[in-house]
Amino acid sequence: MTRTSTLSPVPPADAAAEPTRVAVSTVIFTLRRLPGSETASVALPLVRRTRDPHEGLWALPGGWLDATEGLDAAASRTLAETTGLAPSYLEQLYAFGAVDRSPSRVVSIVYWALIRPDEIADASDENVQWFDAASLPGLAFDHNQIVDYALWRLRNKVGYSRIAHGLLADEFTLAELREVYEAILGRRLDPANFRRQVENSGTLIPTDRFRTGSHRPARLYRYNQDVELADRGPLDRRQ
Amino acid sequence: MTRTSTLSPVPPADAAAEPTRVAVSTVIFTLRRLPGSETASVALPLVRRTRDPHEGLWALPGGWLDATEGLDAAASRTLAETTGLAPSYLEQLYAFGAVDRSPSRVVSIVYWALIRPDEIADASDENVQWFDAASLPGLAFDHNQIVDYALWRLRNKVGYSRIAHGLLADEFTLAELREVYEAILGRRLDPANFRRQVENSGTLIPTDRFRTGSHRPARLYRYNQDVELADRGPLDRRQ
DNA sequence: CCAAAAGTGTTTAGCGTACACCCATGT
DNA sequence: ACATGGGTGTACGCTAAACACTTTTGG
Numbered sequence: 116m117t118r119t120s121t122l123s124p125v126p127p128a129d130a131a132a133e134p135t136r137v138a139v140s141t142v143i144f145t146l147r148r149l150p151g152s153e154t155a156s157v158a159l160p161l162v163r164r165t166r167d168p169h170e171g172l173w174a175l176p177g178g179w180l181d182a183t184e185g186l187d188a189a190a191s192r193t194l195a196e197t198t199g200l201a202p203s204y205l206e207q208l209y210a211f212g213a214v215d216r217s218p219s220r221v222v223s224i225v226y227w228a229l230i231r232p233d234e235i236a237d238a239s240d241e242n243v244q245w246f247d248a249a250s251l252p253g254l255a256f257d258h259n260q261i262v263d264y265a266l267w268r269l270r271n272k273v274g275y276s277r278i279a280h281g282l283l284a285d286e287f288t289l290a291e292l293r294e295v296y297e298a299i300l301g302r303r304l305d306p307a308n309f310r311r312q313v314e315n316s317g318t319l320i321p322t323d324r325f326r327t328g329s330h331r332p333a334r335l336y337r338y339n340q341d342v343e344l345a346d347r348g349p350l351d352r353r354q
Numbered sequence: 355m356t357r358t359s360t361l362s363p364v365p366p367a368d369a370a371a372e373p374t375r376v377a378v379s380t381v382i383f384t385l386r387r388l389p390g391s392e393t394a395s396v397a398l399p400l401v402r403r404t405r406d407p408h409e410g411l412w413a414l415p416g417g418w419l420d421a422t423e424g425l426d427a428a429a430s431r432t433l434a435e436t437t438g439l440a441p442s443y444l445e446q447l448y449a450f451g452a453v454d455r456s457p458s459r460v461v462s463i464v465y466w467a468l469i470r471p472d473e474i475a476d477a478s479d480e481n482v483q484w485f486d487a488a489s490l491p492g493l494a495f496d497h498n499q500i501v502d503y504a505l506w507r508l509r510n511k512v513g514y515s516r517i518a519h520g521l522l523a524d525e526f527t528l529a530e531l532r533e534v535y536e537a538i539l540g541r542r543l544d545p546a547n548f549r550r551q552v553e554n555s556g557t558l559i560p561t562d563r564f565r566t567g568s569h570r571p572a573r574l575y576r577y578n579q580d581v582e583l584a585d586r587g588p589l590d591r592r593q
Numbered sequence: 594c595c596a597a598a599a600g601t602g603t604t605t606a607g608c609g610t611a612c613a614c615c616c617a618t619g620t
Numbered sequence: 621a622c623a624t625g626g627g628t629g630t631a632c633g634c635t636a637a638a639c640a641c642t643t644t645t646g647g
Contacts, residue, residue, distance in 0.1 A: 134373045182459050186451035210449040210463045212425035220421050224449045264588030330598040331644040349503030569625045570617040
């Protein structure tokens with residue numbers, strides 16, 4: 116038998132009868148401080164489905180891939196169309212393609228994203244609602260599984276990458292940065308050790324300004340733009 | 355404006371005129387010792403394209419996603435059909451979907467895989483050929499970029515995961531395991547320190563048997579099946 | 594003055610690296 | 621016997637963690 120590349124120009128005709136469609140969804144995280152809570156927690160927006168399948172259930176924001184746009188662009192577009200949000204960080208998470216994950220055959224390219232709390236326009240839209248990541252309802256499709264995986268990736272990546280900055284404004288105190296880490300990791304960090312670690316990492320630039328208001332003023336820091344925020348997949352890899 | 359999930363049951367009609375197709379490809383690595391070389395090196399099989407686009411160029415093994423199979427199954431199937439290989443480790447790498455990566459619109463779900471050298475049946479197939487990963491020719495589509503990314507992921511993952519075992523037989527000496535690491539990382543490792551690290555990791559079980567043949571016999575080890583080989587994405591995550 | 598957060602210093606434990614050294618086998 | 625890889629011991633340097641301590645503000 117002589118084997119050749121099966122990537123023929125056109126797939127078999129029978130497959131074209133009910134083609135597999137490509138959707139793009141995004142798990143977008145932010146931090147918020149629940150009223151009466153001491154600590155911040157991870158939250159994400161969900162969109163109520165207005166059609167079958169799973170009409171009425173909450174689902175990840177997303178939509179169909181357009182023929183004229185790349186995957187990243189599709190993620191940004193569908194996220195904006197469904198929620199009005201524009202993430203400060205966006206990275207591909209995983210492609211989900213189990214046969215039974217939807218009544219029709221759908222392959223979903225899922226992204227995960229971060230957004231700063233100050234960039235969230237509180238849209239008075241009853242079909243978009245923010246949920247605490249730790250206590251989600253039953254979602255449409257396999258979206259609970261997807262969110263769990265995105266959370267795992269977030270917690271994992273915060274350990275070796277600078278992504279926590281995607282949740283903060285341009286200038287921030289070390290306490291604010293530490294709060295981000297604590298919310299994502301779900302545990303308290305030693306302020307003294309945290310300071311040294313982040314100072315020695317070379318990713319922060321101290322400014323001359325201070326955050327005042329209570330107790331001793333805290334110095335404000337900026338990102339060091341020379342350092343990559345995080346690996347964003349193969350596409351912006353320089354070589 | 356009231357936003358809703360754009361995941362309507364059917365995509366727009368104009369998009370169906372020239373539908374986006376889903377392909378699956380695999381970067382499958384093994385180790386081989388080139389004749390006359392002291393060290394092993396990473397190698398991968400490529401398939402010669404027998405049709406346009408890029409007829410005559412070498413490409414990653416792959417094929418179209420079938421409507422009745424999941425993504426993982428499609429990767430295994432297309433890999434077997436094009437090369438006859440069955441990997442010992444298989445993990446999703448990335449979804450590539452740039453508009454201009456192929457003349458027609460194709461989203462490729464790319465996997466990366468490992469196979470043990472002893473599992474490679476040397477097929478006398480002129481359309482499948484093994485290449486040294488460090489010196490590839492110009493490949494079809496964006497496949498050079500994809501291989502580079504897969505190599506980066508391999509090198510990265512070998513640092514915190516047990517995937518190196520996917521390139522070895524059931525029983526192996528520490529020198530053989532070390533050789534795998536050295537080939538992937540591209541640098542020599544201290545035998546003494548390597549031994550301690552891997553022994554303390556708890557992933558190896560010493561057997562009573564030894565590899566003899568030259569100099570002092572070396573103890574053979576087995577995998578500890580209780581320890582996960584590596585994270586294989588969200589699908590076999592237990593919670 | 595006091596509370597509380599900002600910021601500094603010090604000690605300890607663990608781990609990776611480098612490297613000296615002994616052990617066991619084939620030739 | 622000796623060369624060679626298998627295997628052990630040890631010292632050094634870096635970093636994370638724990639925690640005592642000083643500084644600076646608001647009230």
